[in-house]
Amino acid sequence: MERWASNDLLVGRPLVSTDLSLETERSSVRVTYQGSPGTVIEAMVLNAFPNCIAAPQKRSEGALETVQSSLADKAVLTIENSSIGSFHQSYDLLLSHNLQIVQEVHMDVELCLLALPGVQKDDLQTIFSHPQDLAQCEHSLSNLGVSKKNVDHGAAGAEIISKQNLRGAGVIGSARAAELYGLNILECNFQDASPNVTRYLVLARTANIPKEYEQYKTSIVFGLEEGPGTLHKALVAFWKRDLNLTKIESRPNRGKPMRTLGTEKQFNYIFYVDFEASVAEIPAQNALKELELFRPERRKRHRREKETITRISQDERC
Known part of the structure; x- marks a missing residue:
């Protein structure tokens, strides 16, 4: 589906994305996010969902809880910026809430x-x-x-x-x-780097996965047991099947922050991995099965259509 900004303050190139949530495109869809009127994330929401009921929250955690409790249909979460990297709190929130990533949007942010x-x-x-x-x-x-x-x-x-x-x-x-x-x-364009692209995830309670083959991105999070080269072996499972990894992020395991390696105490990590495939495809299924051989603690799995890059200029004067 192709969408254009209709607000004079949101003039830009077409936004192209496909939504995998079960919610149909309708004027009553409620989209929640951390912010208020006038925030950058509001611009992304109004462009991606031009007919939505925007439901801003004070905190990202509150936005996710609103969807989880069925008080809203979708939540938008900022996950990464090309200038400063990952938003680590967002990764932690993905793990602590039972929601599915159904869409991904890139926005060229002009501060x-x-x-x-x-x-x-x-x-x-x-x-x-x-x-x-x-x-x-x-x-x-x-x-x-x-x-x-x-x-x-x-x-x-x-x-x-x-x-x-x-x-x-x-x-x-x-x-x-x-x-x-x-x-x-x-x-205008006061940020240090241009383009200054921010990656947003759209989350919903459930995802509608079409049966026909399309290009998808899948996200998984897992932990690995102790041992030399276990992360390498885990990632080789994807390499052997020609599955392209697009993102690897490590975070301390809050439930078990330390582990013993020999006589030393070391940090214990969990890993977030994005790869370009659908879990309905045999290569992806086999890679995940091989991943289990290392007894990883695989916590969550998300699947959505592969993202498209978009640019949203916030003001025609800029």
């Missing part, structure tokens, strides 16, 4: 430097934003010589500056946040 009308860059002493957004603008901020203050998201910082009339403060956020809170855009 703006915002301030009250009449304020210039030289007037700025403090910059508000989410820690991840601040990290994406680290070099640009160092050139300004300002202090940084963490808030839940850029829209929250914009609201603080507007309500408290903070003329010595700016915020890194979206062009829509500037419009909502009466701020000026001092600089």
Whole structure:
């Protein structure tokens, strides 16, 4: 399905994606995410689901719990950014919630430097934003010589500056946040790198897996027992079957953080792996069976259609 942004603040190239959730495309679909009106993630949601009922939450965990308890149909989770890497908390949330990844969207994020009308860059002493957004603008901020203050998201910082009339403060956020809170855009594309692509996962309670063959991406998470070369052996199971691994991420095993190797104590890890295949395909099934030979603790498995790359410009002035 092809979708275009209809909001003037969300002008960009077509968004192309296929949704594997059981929920049909309808105006009443409820999509939840961490944020509020004016956040970058809101732009992604409104483009991917233009007729949805947006249901922002204060925390990502709350968004996932809302879907898990059937109070919303889908949750959007930020998983990775091309400038700063993985969002580790999101990986932990995937493991702790019983939801399926049904869609993946890439968005070229354009961050703006915002301030009250009449304020210039030289007037700025403090910059508000989410820690991840601040990290994406680290070099640009160092050139300004300002202090940084963490808030839940850029829209929250914009609201603080507007309500408290903070003329010595700016915020890194979206062009829509500037419009909502009466701020000026001092600089578009304020992030250090362009393109600045963020990867989002869409989660639902269940997934509708078509029987016909299509290109899919599958995500698994597993733990491995002690022993030399066990991770290598696990990954060879995919190599032998020509299955392309697109992502490997390790996280400490919170349930069993340490393990003994000989006389030494070492960190114990779990591994998140994405590969390009459907679990309905024989090569993928055989790879997963071989993976079991190493007695891994395979926790979860997700399958969705292989993602497409999209670009969403947040403001035609940028």
